[in-house]
Amino acid sequence: MSCAGLILAAGESRRMGRPKALLPYGGETFLDRLVRLFAERCSPVVVVLGAEAAAIRAASAPRALFVENPDYRLGQTTSKQCGLRALKEAAEGILFTLVDHPAVSEATLDALLRERPGPAPLVRLPRYQGRRGHPIWFARALAAEFLALPPTGAARDVVHRHADRTEFLDLDDPAIVADIDDPAAYRALTGGSA
Numbered sequence: 648m649s650c651a652g653l654i655l656a657a658g659e660s661r662r663m664g665r666p667k668a669l670l671p672y673g674g675e676t677f678l679d680r681l682v683r684l685f686a687e688r689c690s691p692v693v694v695v696l697g698a699e700a701a702a703i704r705a706a707s708a709p710r711a712l713f714v715e716n717p718d719y720r721l722g723q724t725t726s727k728q729c730g731l732r733a734l735k736e737a738a739e740g741i742l743f744t745l746v747d748h749p750a751v752s753e754a755t756l757d758a759l760l761r762e763r764p765g766p767a768p769l770v771r772l773p774r775y776q777g778r779r780g781h782p783i784w785f786a787r788a789l790a791a792e793f794l795a796l797p798p799t800g801a802a803r804d805v806v807h808r809h810a811d812r813t814e815f816l817d818l819d820d821p822a823i824v825a826d827i828d829d830p831a832a833y834r835a836l837t838g839g840s841a
Contacts, residue, residue, distance in 0.1 A: 649690075649736075649737075649738045649739045649740070650688065650689045650690075650738050650739065650740045650741065650742055650760055650784070651689055651690065651691055651692070651693065651734050651736060651738035651740075651741050651742070652682075652685035652686070652688070652689035652690075652691070652692035652693065652711075652741070652742050652743075653692075653693050653695070653727070653730045653731070653734065653741055653742070653743045653744075654678070654681050654682065654685065654692065654693070654694045654695070654711070654730075654743075654744055654745075654746055655694075655695050655723060655726045655727060655730065655743075655744075655745050655746060656668040656678055656694055656695065656696055656697075656703060656746035657695050657696055657697030657698065657700075657715075657716045657719035657723075657726040657729075658697065658698060658719070658723075658726075658746075659697075659698040659719075659720075660698070660699075662828050662829040663827075663828065663829055663830065663833065664830065666698070666699045666702065666703055667746055667747045667827065667828075668696075668699075668703045668707070668746045669699075669702070669703060669706055670749075670827070670833060672749050672750065672836065672837065676706065676707065677746050677747065677749035677827070678694065678703065678707050678746055679707055679708050680749050681744060681746060681748075681749055681751075682694065682707070682708065682710050682711045683708070683710065684751070684753060684756055685711075685742060685744075685756075686710045686711065688742070688756055688757070688760055689738075689742050690736075690738075691711070691712050691734070691736060692710065692711040692712065693711065693712045693713075693714060693730045693733045693734055694707075694711045694712070694713050694714070694730075695714055695715075695716050695719075695726045695727075695729050695730040695733075696713055696714070696715050696716070696719075697715065697716045697717075697719025697720070697726060698719060700713075700715050712733060714729055714730065714733045715729075716729040716730075718798065721798045721799070722798060722799065723745075723802070724793075724796050724797075724798055724799070724800050724801065724802060725798050727743070727793055727802060728793065728794050728796070731790050731793055731794055732794070734790075737787070738787055739786065739787055740760075740784050740785065740786055740787060741784070741785055741786075741787060741790070742756070742759060742760065742782055742783075742784050743781075743782055743783050743784070743785065744781045744782035744783075745781055745826075747826055747827045747828055748780070748781040748782065748822065748823075748825065748826065748827070749822075749827065749836075750822035750825055750827075750836060751781070751782060751820065751822045751823060752820045752822060754818070754820065755773055755782075755818050755820045755822070755823060756782065758773070758816050758818055759771050759773060759782065759783070759784040759816065760784065763814075766812075767786070768786070768812050768813060768814035769785060769786045769788065769789055769809045769812040769813065770783065770784070770785045770786070770789070770806050770809055770812065770813040770814070771783065771784040771785075771813075771814045771815075771816060772806070772813060772814070772815050772816070773815075773816045773818050773820070773823045774815050774816065774817050774818070774823070775817075775818060775819070775820055775821055775823040775824050776824075777817075778823075778824045779815075779823075779824075780822075780823035780824040780825075780826075781823065783806075785806075789805060789809070792805045792808070793805055
């Protein structure tokens with residue numbers, strides 16, 4: 648199955664106090680790690696920037712297509728829409744994540760992309776101990792619905808609309824639900840070395 652990658656890194660990182668995309672983790676930045684993992688499985692990989700765009704672009708490995716969302720302050724939906732508009736290739740699916748989920752395992756990504764027998768889902772959502780998280784996979788057919796959302800709309804509304812075509816994957820990967828939003832979460836991720 649052909650798959651494109653979409654990573655949102657446009658937020659202001661107010662709670663963290665510095666760009667989350669540039670935080671070190673495992674010898675890479677959050678963004679470089681996610682781009683590398685996605686690029687091994689997806690083509691193209693689009694990264695949506697907003698706040699601190701020039702600094703993030705200058706410090707990142709050039710393995711992705713960077714686009715800037717001029718409306719990033721309006722919220723995540725505008726960034727997702729900006730990224731979807733940049734995906735001109737006709738990939739069958741899109742692997743999507745936020746930059747603050749850098750520790751996701753390769754096995755999780757592979758599970759999300761693995762084809763299975765039976766009717767194809769429109770959405771694949773990973774769960775850890777019953778909690779939904781990131782990244783998610785969705786069929787290209789849903790792009791128009793995400794693009795039709797108002798700026799204040801929520802992507803979860805599109806997902807809920809297709810609950811009957813959603814496949815949940817219960818995986819042993821706590822990083823699925825580890826949202827690294829503030830210094831305490833970052834210290835927990837790095838074992839206090841940050």
